[in-house]
Amino acid sequence: MNKMRPTFKDYNQNQAWLFPPSIDELIPKDHPVRIVDRVLEQIDLRELISTYHAEGKPGYHPKMLLKVMVYAYMDNIYSSRKIEKALKENVNFMWLSGRAQVDHNTIARFRSERLVGIFKNVFKQVVLLLAEEGLVTLKRVYTDGTKIESVAGRYTFVWGNAVKTRKEKMQQQLEEMWDYAQSIADEEDKDPEPPDFKAVDPKKIEQTAKKINKILKNKSSQVEPKKKAKGRYIEKNFPENLKKYQEQEQILQERNSFSKTDTDATFMRMKDDHMQNGQLKPGYNAQISTEEQIIINYTLHQDANDLHTLKPHLESHQELYGSLPEELIADAGYGSQENYELLESKGIEGYVKFPTFDREQKLAGRNKGIKVFDRDQLYYNPEKDFYVCPMGQRMDFKGVKRTRTKSGYAQENHYYQAKHCEGCPLRGSCFKGSGNRTVQRNPQLEYYKEKVREKLLSQEGEKLRKKRTADVEPTFAQLKHNRKFTRFTLRTLPKVEIEFGLHALAHNIKKRIA
Template identity: 30%
Template sequence: MLLNQNTNNNYTARQLKLPLEIEKLIDISDPVYTFCEVMDHIDLSGYFVEKGYKTGRPRCDEQKLLKVILFAFMENGVCLLRKIEKLCHNDIRYMYLLDEMKAPTFATFGNFIRNELTASIEQIFTDINTYIFTKDHVDLQHTYIDGTKIEANANRYTWVWKKSCMKNRQKVFDKISILIDAMNQKVLGYLGIKLEKREEYAIGYVSELLAMYKERTGIDENSFVSGCGHRKSIQQKQYQELEGYLKRLKTYVHHIEICGNERNSYSKTDQDATFMRLKRDYMGNDQLLPAYNLQAAICDEYIAVIDVKPYASDMECFVPLMEKFSHTYGHYPKYPVADAGYGSYNNYLYCEEHGMEKYMKFTMYKKETTDKKYHENPYRAVNFSKDADGNLICPNGQKFLFKRRQHVKYNKYGRTEELYECESCEGCPHKQKCCPRAHKNRTIRMNEELTAIHQEVLKNLESIHGALLRMNRSIQSEGTFGVLKWDRSYKRLFRRGEKNVILELTLISCGFNLYKYHNKKQRQMKVA
């Protein structure tokens, strides 16, 4: 009797058993539970309004999309859209967050971030911080401030320099003046017309000159000749030359307007990025790279405020960061702690105006505190003695007489400084140590208010409280950037434009705070 040898290969031994409960497969200490705890206490319905579409496929649930995106940033620091799509198909935690919703594509995530989160992500970040700060009792009075330059998503050789544009624009002005002389002499003089020259030429005026020249000479652009074997008329040559100068003027004006009054450069592929010198120069020739100045205010290891500015100097970024802090939390921090990059006269007066203590180092702070020879140098103006009338007395016993008061440039608070000149430095035995480069009597510039502020800052920072704050700043603020740039390998932006860069960095800050809250929660559970 023949046996039936038919076999069925349409099966696999690795099959799931039903019913399947996803929550039993996720470890109890997994970050997804901490994430759900925070998000469940936030009302997200106000951020996503139903559009009321009557046709097309059903829309994805915006709240679930947001949760998947934020959890991906929480886990990875920064997460690519295609990777999020892959995680939704393969990672059971993302299936748990989707809650039976079909896994979206990377394009769905991209459209959602671009169209829905650009305007609302900062408020969502504030809501997340409000819950976390309340649960963890975060102190918002002590704020640790630091900045770092992060490379923009812009091409390398796309720089535009403002000074170069202004210099070349002046050269075009000179060439236009020479051309107007040639027009008046060779063509318009025979017609009884004379064009007016100027030192600087506006675009509108050059356009009027071009139209006037075309009208009075009666030339027709359709009759212009070009190429080998054709001879251009003098009218055509002058008209096309002036037209070329007009085009160059428009280009230079466009570049200068984009730079504005506060920047000296920008990138053509990301016009909000400014060329700065970065610590990590992969080109190896100390070349400027397009970048943004990332500013963060840290409170108890959490990112309280994140901001981005196209300024290379940290001094210009302090006031906008504090204004954003006040707008977000309704008050200014009492103790803003920052390094020497933020200590300026403007920022100190700003702290006085808004009730903030001065715990920001100034430029020469390290030398003042560590270099005893510099601090006690008798030839420094701050170490000069004073007579009964308040006049400064140099080590040789000569008086420094008040000469004049002068305004300090680029100071919006109207800062002035006093200029003093020595009575006589002739035959002084201390000249080589006091002022070796001075050809006449020594002059010094002083601002008594700024000197008093520096003494106050030194007193604050050298106290026990100030020492603890300085130690915490180096741990918390610089440690935050260390986690972002090295632990999570986030060293270059993915988006272009200041508005999109803030969106990207706010998403990363949301993920950072959520993961920090999860880690603190797990440590507290182990201790308990």
């Protein structure tokens, strides 16, 4: 029985083409790379082109480099070396670049230098194109934040409290040595006016240390070896140490920490790992506003708390589009008197939870879990301005305490105090402190909470709250989980803004294709 032999199509690597195909013929008409090309061809790049000089050797066209960069981020390629490799091997990149062989250094410089300060304008123009197509209106935005780790070393931290403690300890040691030197000095060597050790600078420390060591040398026979060594150590090290601490304080500004290998990065509590351990890492707080899962605006912050990011985030929106959104929906991380007042003053309809809103709703209509001794459960008489404790005792107004938030916003808290808590049978459950129980109330915040509560519990409010979880949160999931964007590759705030912006722009173009 004859066995049939298999047949194959012709295979000849050396076969010559009579009519060689162009690269364009190899790319499908609906391929995403063509969408990137069409979208960015509509963008005004005069601002980017103006960053180049007329002198010198001609460079690669910034339009080509921008197209390549955006498409690379759409294709989850973020390394400049991998982009260089794709330009040589990937037909889509070859078509987009016109077969230009761009080295990784040029790509890296374009991303981290040329795009700084101008990329947000490119991003805005693309969003406006999407608005023209009816995909977004810019009138209603869902705002949220997430923390993204810096490329900085995880153990290269500088803590603000540690710097303050070291400075205070150094000043104390210097003062002690000054007092000791003055106690043994001859009359002609004594200084009637001691230095202000809390306001010394490196030069002043050096002068003071020299005076101390001069006295110690003159009274060498009376001075313990340890004191001599301490004096020499102060003169040698304290001026440089103080200079270093002052430089660190200049970097810190209002922050509580920074990384030595990326001084713009702040140590923040990241999401728990798989063992439910909290992660304290250097990073940035990324804020986005979305509509239909399209990123309308993004800002990067060094503050781990979302509370203080809303104002600069809205200012960025105003700068981009010349107007503010009509509605803003956000979670309880933004709920504060300052933010409620901000939204009201800007004419923005805010659907922003306050921190205890979810707990209120969870316990509403149920006795189980309600803490009857909480201030919010006490009866309050708004006409006569007093509370009533669980035993029926009046808690009268005692005074006002004015405070300021981290951003300088002024708040007023009203204090109320009971009169006869001693001997009360409920005292152990009501409160644990000594004396009579005191509660505080912020009237303006309570006013805003009442308004917000009414809006959030309305039919429209419930719809928007559900919509928020299906709009802005999945956008972060796309960026961080699907695109594996959990750590920046660039350092310093201006550069990480570019990196995040490229991810945001690539995301928006992908949403347009979808």
